[in-house]
Amino acid sequence: xxxxxxxxxxxxxxxxxxxxxxxxxxxxxxxxxxxxxxxxxxxxxxxxxxxxxxxxxxxxxxxxxxxxxxxxxxxxxxxxxxxxxxxxxxxxxxxxxxxxxxxxxxxxxxxxxxxxxxxxxxxxxxxxxxxxxxxxxxxxxxxxxxxxxxxxxxxxxxxxxxxxxxxxxxxxxxxxxxxxxxxxxxxxxxxxxxxxxxxxxxxxxxxxxxxxxxxxxxxxxxxxxxxxxxxxxxxxxxxxxxxxxxxxxxxxxxxxxxxxxxxxxxxxxxxxxxxxxxxxxxxxxxxxxxxxxxxxxxxxxxxxxxxxxxxxxxxxxxxxxxxxxxxxxxxxxxxxxxxxxxxxxxxxxxxxxxxxxxxxxxxxxxxxxxxxxxxxxxxxxxxxxxxxxxxxxxxxxxxxxxxxxxxxxxxxxxxxxxxxxxxxxxxxxxxxxxxxxxxxxxxxxxxxxx
Amino acid sequence: xxxxxxxxxxxxxxxxxxxxxxxxxxxxxxxxxxxxxxxxxxxxxxxxxxxxxxxxxxxxxxxxxxxxxxxxxxxxxxxxxxxxxxxxxxxxxxxxxxxxxxxxxxxxxxxxxxxxxxxxxxxxxxxxxxxxxxxxxxxxxxxxxxxxxxxxxxxxxxxxxxxxxxxxxxxxxxxxxxxxxxxxxxxxxxxxxxxxxxxxxxxxxxxxxxxxxxxxxxxxxxxxxxxxxxxxxxxxxxxxxxxxxxxxxxxxxxxxxxxxxxxxxxxxxxxxxxxxxxxxxxxxxxxxxxxxxxxxxxxxxxxxxxxxxxxxxxxxxxxxxxxxxxxxxxxxxxxxxxxxxxxxxxxxxxxxxxxxxxxxxxxxxxxxxxxxxxxxxxxxxxxxxxxxxxxxxxxxxxxxxxxxxxxxxxxxxxxxxxxxxxxxxxxxxxxxxxxxxxxxxxxxxxxxxxxxxxxxxxxxxxxxxxx
Numbered sequence: 001x002x003x004x005x006x007x008x009x010x011x012x013x014x015x016x017x018x019x020x021x022x023x024x025x026x027x028x029x030x031x032x033x034x035x036x037x038x039x040x041x042x043x044x045x046x047x048x049x050x051x052x053x054x055x056x057x058x059x060x061x062x063x064x065x066x067x068x069x070x071x072x073x074x075x076x077x078x079x080x081x082x083x084x085x086x087x088x089x090x091x092x093x094x095x096x097x098x099x100x101x102x103x104x105x106x107x108x109x110x111x112x113x114x115x116x117x118x119x120x121x122x123x124x125x126x127x128x129x130x131x132x133x134x135x136x137x138x139x140x141x142x143x144x145x146x147x148x149x150x151x152x153x154x155x156x157x158x159x160x161x162x163x164x165x166x167x168x169x170x171x172x173x174x175x176x177x178x179x180x181x182x183x184x185x186x187x188x189x190x191x192x193x194x195x196x197x198x199x200x201x202x203x204x205x206x207x208x209x210x211x212x213x214x215x216x217x218x219x220x221x222x223x224x225x226x227x228x229x230x231x232x233x234x235x236x237x238x239x240x241x242x243x244x245x246x247x248x249x250x251x252x253x254x255x256x257x258x259x260x261x262x263x264x265x266x267x268x269x270x271x272x273x274x275x276x277x278x279x280x281x282x283x284x285x286x287x288x289x290x291x292x293x294x295x296x297x298x299x300x301x302x303x304x305x306x307x308x309x310x311x312x313x314x315x316x317x318x319x320x321x322x323x324x325x326x327x328x329x330x331x332x333x334x335x336x337x338x339x340x341x342x343x344x345x346x347x348x349x350x351x352x353x354x355x356x357x358x359x360x361x362x363x364x365x366x367x368x369x370x371x372x373x374x375x376x377x378x379x380x381x382x383x384x385x386x387x388x389x390x391x392x393x394x395x396x397x398x399x400x401x402x403x404x405x406x407x408x409x410x411x412x413x414x415x416x417x418x419x420x421x422x423x424x425x426x427x428x429x430x431x432x433x434x435x436x437x438x439x440x441x442x443x444x445x446x447x448x449x450x
Numbered sequence: 451x452x453x454x455x456x457x458x459x460x461x462x463x464x465x466x467x468x469x470x471x472x473x474x475x476x477x478x479x480x481x482x483x484x485x486x487x488x489x490x491x492x493x494x495x496x497x498x499x500x501x502x503x504x505x506x507x508x509x510x511x512x513x514x515x516x517x518x519x520x521x522x523x524x525x526x527x528x529x530x531x532x533x534x535x536x537x538x539x540x541x542x543x544x545x546x547x548x549x550x551x552x553x554x555x556x557x558x559x560x561x562x563x564x565x566x567x568x569x570x571x572x573x574x575x576x577x578x579x580x581x582x583x584x585x586x587x588x589x590x591x592x593x594x595x596x597x598x599x600x601x602x603x604x605x606x607x608x609x610x611x612x613x614x615x616x617x618x619x620x621x622x623x624x625x626x627x628x629x630x631x632x633x634x635x636x637x638x639x640x641x642x643x644x645x646x647x648x649x650x651x652x653x654x655x656x657x658x659x660x661x662x663x664x665x666x667x668x669x670x671x672x673x674x675x676x677x678x679x680x681x682x683x684x685x686x687x688x689x690x691x692x693x694x695x696x697x698x699x700x701x702x703x704x705x706x707x708x709x710x711x712x713x714x715x716x717x718x719x720x721x722x723x724x725x726x727x728x729x730x731x732x733x734x735x736x737x738x739x740x741x742x743x744x745x746x747x748x749x750x751x752x753x754x755x756x757x758x759x760x761x762x763x764x765x766x767x768x769x770x771x772x773x774x775x776x777x778x779x780x781x782x783x784x785x786x787x788x789x790x791x792x793x794x795x796x797x798x799x800x801x802x803x804x805x806x807x808x809x810x811x812x813x814x815x816x817x818x819x820x821x822x823x824x825x826x827x828x829x830x831x832x833x834x835x836x837x838x839x840x841x842x843x844x845x846x847x848x849x850x851x852x853x854x855x856x857x858x859x860x861x862x863x864x865x866x867x868x869x870x871x872x873x874x875x876x877x878x879x880x881x882x883x884x885x886x887x888x889x890x891x892x893x894x895x896x897x898x899x900x901x902x903x904x905x906x907x908x909x910x911x912x913x914x915x916x917x
Contacts, residue, residue, distance in 0.1 A: 225547060225550070225655065226656055288656075381475070383476060384892065385475055
């Protein structure tokens with residue numbers, strides 16, 4: 001057991017560096033499998049895997065070795081197990097532990113891999129076969145990222161005429177930051193919408209949003225000595241929490257669900273206290289202005305500097321279906337100019353291209369909606385607040401071009417914030433934006449574009 | 451060829467999709483310089499001694515209060531860190547950390563606040579508000595506890611200290627030379643040229659946010675035609691006097707912003723001299739037709755504001771041969787015009803009113819020595835509501851002690867009504883402000899106190915070429 005743990009620990013550097021969904025899911029499975037073995041005695045060990053994927057999955061068989069490799073390495077390092085075999089038996093009503101015992105195995109790890117909405121679910125049970133006793137069970141969920149999609153199938157490419165926007169009413173208005181995260185790790189994502197003084201945690205429930213809870217921002221949070229005239233905010237999901245910052249306050253905040261109730265506390269990272277979390281880095285407001293300086297900290301992109309001052313910044317790397325990585329960096333400048341930098345390929349052969357367009361507003365969100373390796377951007381348009389707005393979905397092409405896929409009808413309110421994430425939990429990301437009420441009173445609308 | 455044309459058409463269509471002007475949400479543009487004429491000559495800039503709407507505009511741009519009343523009626527901390535803590539009759543206010551003063555960015559400290567509040571005791575417009583606080587050795591009991599905390603002893607339990615400290619005359623002056631370089635914390639720092647002009651520059655560390663425009667320059671007041679000509683030629687971005695000379699359509703796109711503001715003008719009698727009896731004063735009241743003051747920019751009204759009753763004034767037949775004196779500050783052209791108009795009306799009834807044009811200092815001296823029979827006073831309510839309006843009217847009429855006694859009951863409408871009815875002054879009307887300005891000036895508004903929204907102003911964005 002200790003040796004298995006040691007073997008697992010030896011895998012940990014690789015686990016920590018796991019970048020793809022397959023690597024992360026394999027590491028999580030190995031950790032769970034080793035953790036379920038303490039009650040087992042010496043003997044041969046069978047790992048039985050059943051894959052329950054739709055018939056159109058392109059390579060379900062290839063998923064098993066990709067996912068199980070770390071588990072087999074870890075178990076084989078345990079001296080109790082004379083042999084560890086990957087096996088497939090016991091279908092059609094036959095009792096697997098008994099059959100494993102009949103085949104000479106002392107232990108059985110029974111693994112089922114299936115798809116549940118937008119996640120790959122891995123369920124496991126460890127058996128002692130001589131008395132058919134189940135010692136432990138576990139369940140792990142992995143989001144269907146491109147590395148897993150290569151085995152289970154990609155969604156259809158998003159065509160311009162297939163874009164279906166919808167909107168739902170939010171409980172309030174005056175929102176300045178938006179993010180989507182699975183705060184309670186139950187597989188159902190939450191929408192976090194923040195405004196000065198309060199954070200709303202919501203969940204999509206059909207054609208409306210259900211309020212999970214409202215959390216006041218503690219009065220002990222220090223106020224910013226000189227905030228900009230327009231309240232500015234940003235929020236980024238980080239696992240089971242959302243880090244956010246609102247210009248009215250002097251520090252960053254973190255939103256969590258504690259016992260199903262949202263709570264807001266002062267954040268201790270990842271951004272410095274005076275910086276706002278962005279998708280791809282941390283940025284600081286220009287003193288006395290409502291836009292950000294180009295210098296970034298904790299940048300995940302290749303440069304720690306945006307091309308110019310900006311209202312909003314997004315950076316992400318997406319992998320094409322053939323595995324070619326492309327990184328996209330987009331900003332909206334104070335002039336209303338949308339600027340894009342695209343880097344395709346891997347070191348040392350990286351091609352960089354740029355594109356720009358004018359007439360856009362502060363709201364900007366980016367995602368790869370159809371997992372084809374190209375980024376889709378949701379942007380608002382340029383006009384003064386109160387003059388209405390419009391949303392555009394723009395595809396950022398790897399060749400460094402922007403193509404408008406969809407443009408909404410003019411809306412009466414103004415759109416200041418946007419975010420990306422799987423808001424409805426179906427496994428496919430959406431782009432979201434908040435339209436504030438035109439009159440400044442009443443309830444804002446949440447636009448969900450996909 | 452056809453294919454090439456088709457390709458070009460598709461490309462043009464694609465570009466048009468990308469560059470077509472769109473509507474939406476983009477914040478106001480930053481930067482720019484706005485040049486306006488000063489509507490009136492400008493003296494020292496002191497929030498406790500503000501009389502005109504122009505002075506109020508500048509004071510609002512340069513100074514902040516510890517608290518401010520928002521349009522929805524809530525009181526919000528500005529230079530204070532949060533609501534005051536009150537124990538019995540002792541209130542403590544903690545300063546907002548990091549609040550900085552103009553001119554070098556020194557931190558605002560409790561001593562600045564204490565000094566600023568205590569200096570208002572010598573101001574007629576502001577000192578009555580200090581009736582909210584207890585006295586200590588003849589001074590308001592306001593002291594510094596440490597560098598960031600102020601302690602105030604209240605006149606009685608239940609006084610809304612945050613509301614009182616939100617009164618515009620109690621804005622915090624951090625020091626400096628109020629004739630040249632007043633120091634505040636507001637969105638603009640000010641430099642007065644001493645000749646009636648002022649230059650406001652963006653203060654990026656303002657606690658309520660830096661303004662959108664970088665600079666606002668007020669040039670010294672000038673004659674009507676000069677002002678309009680400079681506006682037409684583009685040397686000024688606005689004019690208080692007119693859209694164009696000779697009534698022509700302006701050569702540049704222009705807009706007009708106007709408002710009738712809640713700052714009434716009152717005619718105050720000196721009851722210690724000729725107008726000591728109600729008959730003489732009633733004769734003066736009966737002789738004045740408010741409608742004839744419209745041409746000096748007053749909208750005729752009988753009441754201080756819509757919610758208050760009109761003062762109960764005596765009425766009597768004008769007593770011909772009565773001789774009265776009305777001093778007017780020579781640097782207040784609108785008051786001079788109003789005084790001349792009143793003199794004309796009284797003259798028709800045989801009452802002789804001599805309008806004396808005096809410098810600011812001589813005017814103050816004449817008022818202090820009771821060398822006057824009538825005077826025009828502007829009422830600037832320090833806070834929203836009926837009570838503050840009634841109190842400000844009392845203070846403007848020189849009844850400071852009555853105003854002071856009113857402070858603890860500012861929120862009681864019945865007291866305000868009684869005070870307004872008992873006011874021994876005639877409401878002449880409410881000020882009407884008109885500003886003609888370039889059309890690309892956005893977010894310009896005039897509030898109920900006649901103040902221009904300088905911090906909110908922004909220039910329109912221009913179309914950026916597609917690159």
